[in-house]
Amino acid sequence: MKNCGVSWKSWDRAGRALVLALVLPLSAAAQFRGTADFGTGPATWDQAEGRDQLLNGAFGASYRLSPLLGLEPELLGNFGLSTRPTEQAAMGWDVGARFNTRGADAGIWLGAAIGAAGSGGRQSALTTLEAGVRRALGRARVDLWVSRTGFGSRNGPTGGLAGDTAQPDTLVRRGGVTDYVELGSRAALRVSRYEVGLSLTQRMGSAPIRRTGWELSGTWWLAPNFGIVGSTGHSLPQFGFTVPGARYGTVGLRFAIGGRSPIQRARGTDAEAKSSNRPMLLVAGRKLTIGWAPARTAEVMGDFTDWKSQPLVPMNGGRWTLPAALSPGVHYVNVRFDGGAWLVPSGAFKVDDGFGGVAGMIVVR
């Protein structure tokens, strides 16, 4: 369950936001990552009797830009939708940017986002500022962050907090904008094709809005870009407070777009080569194989062929292999398909060849 939402009148704005988040990635899919979740399950509301059956959808995407001043800028976009039988759909969207430091295992980020959330005729503009730290510990990753979210009735006379269900008048108001601060944490563990995550969020403020939310989730990646996700927890009031907090449990599907799901990170597998949709070099048992290269001919040259072009032998599934085994050590290699340009397949280290191009470096054990 995502904490965002927007009114039906803001579909056009949400659409523009999504276009903004998607146009850039189309030109460089390798920098683009996104997930789309669809789930359903029961929810027991904090401030109402009975249970409802929720239907949720969420889409999040990010696009990494070139490094700037030693930082990694990242554009982010999120869209969420939640429906229940007797209420209008609650929706939300936001777009923003984040600056990440470039540590491999640890770092910090600063970010800001704007958006809107609400349901029916009630809507609120949202602004969020956040700062966080991340830390990788083996296969686990921990994120801690603090965020300040401001929202108000700037989008229309019927918007804002008037219809909210979480006693919003007790929130802090500044110049017509209401805000709250959240402390969040998330720990995720990835093993093979399974992911487990635990999130804790503490919303700060006066007693009526001071809440603690949590979620325990698990994802089973059935395919490189497709998995089953289940989650349970206690949500905070969402979508601009038009959806109250609830205890919930959902089961759904998760689609990975552009980025790499855990199953894809297992290098040296056919699944990775095929899912990457690009020629990928694999070395297993000293045998060189190029995966996912739908071509009529494929050639390789490298120090192991004295830089003479040698045809690769086709295998099934768009794979090509070099019949001779490679000797252990560091090797340089280029490949080409259908007589095209010599290139470096992914899976090889790309280095300057000294002739105005690049060569792939591989390490054979």
Place this chain on the structure above:
Amino acid sequence: MHRLTALLLMLFLQSVQAAKAQDPRLAGRLDSVTRAQVEEVLATAAGRGLPAEPLVQKALEGASKGAPGPRIVAAVEALQVDLSRAQQGLGPKASADELVAGAAAIRAGATLQMVDRIRRTRGDGGVAVPLAVFADLVAGGMTVDAAWHSVSELAQKGGDEEQFLDLRERLRPGGASP
């Protein structure tokens, strides 16, 4: 008599070195001028205790990629310099593979101090993969400082080869590149 013996010994050693510098694979792939210049570089490298094979391969690579003779010679000379610097950073016991990876890292912008520090940090863990990852990250657009920070950080934590490959996966999107 002693002078004559010394002269003959010197001539013998020079002829051995010259013979070492000649590689039959170059004959059919390079024109005579380029080949002679490359063989001079090979002789210099042999005198410094550097492996000849990477240099021969660089010349063959240039020939296969259609590079003009002067560019091939320049690339072989540059590699010889990089191998020599890598040897300074990695020490005389470094293997040919480690020197090749070290040369690639130096070509990408690593300093001798960086290479030396990786060697000291890694101990017996092997430096070829960390240095190759460094060169790859820089080739992918990372600054030298940022790539060095990431690689050295993992080296100090005792990361194994698999973790260095994971690092590369995390920091650099894959993709076939011309």
